[in-house]
Amino acid sequence: MESTLKEMRDGESVLDLNPKCTVGGGVEDVYGEDRATEDQLVTPWSVSVASGYNMLRDPRHNKGLAFTEKERDAHYLRGLLPPAIVSQELQEKKLMESIRQYDVPLHKYMAMMELEERNERLFYKLLIDNVEELLPVVYTPTVGEACQKYGSIFKRPQGVYISLKEKGRILEVLKNWPERSIQVIVVTDGERILGLGDLGCQGMGIPVGKLSLYTALGGVRPSACLPITIDVGTNNEQLLKDEFYIGLRQKRATGKEYDNFLHEFMTAVKQNYGEKVLVQFEDFANHHAFELLARYGTSHLVFNDDIQGTASVVLAGLVASLKLLGGTLADHTFLFLGAGEAGTGIAELIALEMSKQKKISVGEARKKIWLVDSKGLIVVSRKESLQQFKKPWAHEHEPVNNLLDAVKSECTAEEAYTWTEGRALFSSGSPFEPVEYKGKLFIPGQANNAYIFPGLGFGLVMSGAIRVHDEMLLAASEGLASQVTKEHFAKGMIYPPLSNIRKISANVAARVAATAYELGVATRLPRPADLVKFAESCMYTPNYRTYR
Template sequence: MEFRRMQPLLRLTSRPLLSFCRQISVYDDEMDQIMRPSWHVVMNGKYNKGLAFTVNERQRLGIMGLMPCSVRTMDDQMNAAHANFEARPSDIGRFTYLSALHNRHRRLYYRFIKENIERALPIVYTPTVGDVVSTYGLNFQQAISLFISIHDKGHIRDLMHNWVDEGVKAICVTDGGRVLGLGDMGANAMGISLGKMILYTALGSIPPSTLMPVCLDVGTDNQALLQDPLYVGARIPRVTGPEYEELVDEFMQSAVKCFGHSTFIHFEDFATPNALKFLDKYQHKYCCFNDDIQGTGATGLAAFINVERITGRKLEDTTFLFVGAGSAALGIANMLAMELEVRGLPVEEATKNIYLMDLNGVLTYESPNPPELGKIFMKRMEPMKDLMAVLEKLKPSVLVGATGVAGIFNEEVLKTMAKNHERPAVFPLSNPTSNSECTAEQAFTHTEGRVLFGSGSPFPPVVINGKRYVPAQANNCLTFPGIALAAITAKARYLPNAVFSVVSHELARSTPQELLDEGTLFPPIKDANTVAFNVGVAMSQYLFDNGLSSIYPKPDDVCAFVKSRLYKFEYRNSLPTTWKYPKEPPAPKARPKPRPKKKATK
């Protein structure tokens, strides 16, 4: 009985599906005439506004009914994003949420970071970016960046033509050779390039569609990654020598051939020898910049200028000790030396009070294999490896750490700095937080609150004897977004070191006097967007005034010119602009064709 009931259904479903659909479909001529944009285009993160689409936009874009009927303002959506962000139980969870938000609602994403920069910066940048890099393969979701492997050598232009956006104006490239304090991270270092480009937009207001994060995957010597089944990069030992350098050469040439010679190329987290080599090779041939050397140098010099303002002690009379002789220390020390030379000191005088220490101790003429940028700081003195002995001998008033070794500025070191100087300056610059040379609490506690402090990672406020101290963050995010903004806006031909001195002085000026009076060396992170704009304007002015721009004629108002190029963080009309045309007069009627004459009949 049941089988007989099912027979009609069985006969129906046994017909070919297409034939069945044709039988039940109804042709609707009215609907057949309507052109609809692709739903996938409308919902693309670049265009999507979510519930902020108006009813009119939903109807005309053909998405009415595909979302609830309520319409939210951007502020409403910001509140929803904030609630979602705070609901996540961990920083990695918050990072993952923001990444998903970026894929769905790009403009909302950048506005959220911009307006919540103090809360969001540690999530999209240091220190959480260190965890993101370490777990990159585990959390990889979709491609929003360009990977160029050593196996692509000879075909880099082909890869660049696959990029998702046209009009690239800036590239952040890494080879993962030395990421933060984590070492060789191979292809996982893409997380760093992405983090930098996020801040280009959130702080520098650079349109995200003009940015391309790149990882040159040349393998890795990190055995943990090579043995990790989730590692996303090439499972080969890191390629070095001519083959590696030829790949970088091809990348540089391909970038300018594809996107133009004024393309801004930002080198990030290359191992120190390679970073120095490529900076020397490309600085005056391309519009390029190394953040680890020049960005850190500009940020460090700004701090020293403010130390000078607070203590009244001239930089030329100050003794500096850099513990660590990698990219960061070399960049800051050379920027400092350049500043002193600008003030009229000869090279020997400018460098005599600047000391560098590496694994072999203070850099002297007897030191083995000194870095090229460090040779001007070599001293004629006995080799000294013990930090405490160096502090007692040199009595530096400025101590900079760029070692990646946590806790190296211990209680004894900090108390010695406080014993020798009324207002010692201490800068533990290593990232992430776990690698910092000392914490803010240790620095303020062991100097009785007298320290002038700036760290690479964020630290919470410190309370000593009822007095609250807010640690300043010597973060490159105060410089590189503005540097990128200026280089892109002015279409810089190349970037000589002098432009970074301009950046340093502008950053130093951005610190309000009331903060200097409290011993704070940098403007607050909440003002980073304003600082980036001011840095961008000051540097653009320098580029225009010194013939370093490809734009001619020079804009009459550089500030207004820069402002006109900024990314807008608000939703706007998603529909093309329409306008009225006058009513056309009726077309003239066609003249009737003359009738053929009839032939006369006989």
């Protein structure tokens, strides 16, 4: 097969195929086409090409009407596009106007996914420039509905699906993915997708969404990201009966079968991509999430956003709040409604920060933190029946059956500002609209994990870290808190605006990388003199490249 290697300005190389070349068992006709007779089998094959019609079908290189006259001639595009030449900025304006026409969020989600499939750089350009508007579209809350309906809206596979059918062959399956230089993997088994429960194979929307944020907000190259779904079955009866369900139609594997399958996966990942690939566990059930983090934390570069990312972003809000309130974390007592991955993860990181600030043991710091689960306050008298990850939070106290008996807390942002006469610093997981109180505008904070995980992951990648340590999570929190200015505090904000997220992520990445170097787990040497500038210079940018 004749081919010419064409170098592109952004460092990517693609093949320019001789259009008369044929492959397979067919018979070549006068037009150079490969035709198979009825008794012949033709092996399907595909390559990446740098010219012609196929270039327009390659989302990584397609620019649509932005191809210049020179590029249209050089890459055999003449006549394959309308004559108009449109800038990337005008394309962005047109698409944003189109997306805003949709009333249904899921339709906006589908429009964005279709854009990613045909023009990768334009997709990320839109997402970066309109992050506050599009973040709820490509991720929570809309991605939850997309996962529920994934079988119905499924069009083009994204990422790698590894089911029990591939037991003993996971390394072989990973090698089917075309990219070799993978830096970040987000993997789910679909058992606890957001607050929606077991969605099985349809949970793939979560890794896909998370990795789009790794690129848009954190600057990791799209080609270095790999979404993976581990399909071990589902206990969702509705999905098992759904004719459009795309996963295995069987109950979930458990016990040794599950553990061995996950171990094969983690071993294959390290063997195929090396020790520096970050594996982010996403939306696993509580019992698996904690076990996987504990089991592989000492042998792999692993991170759980539900446990560690949520904890880090909440701690950042608390650290920022102390700049206004004064004092230290240890001056306060904390009560949590919920003792799952998020609750215990946040509690543990707060205890670690208290321990660091006050020079006390983590065990002593935990005594300032109380958790309430579905059975009430977690106390010593319940210790024998508690799951392992809850036991450190069992303190001496008489049993309390519910949260209301412990303290009354739930409220809206408006109620918080009104009841405290404007003194409250308010933040929640869900977004609230700005509130005007006595002529002053207050902007409620959203404790969104997107503030932390893209920068954290990028910091690990750019330093070549081989392990994740708690000190890195504290550094990420402090890096985020440092981005909150006096102007933000004046509006009642304890998080900086998401519109500055690329700058925020660069600072978070720099703090994380600095900690990696200090702990001796960074492998990219020598250490850059200015880690913030280095982070900014390494970030992927979605502007169109000029093709020679």
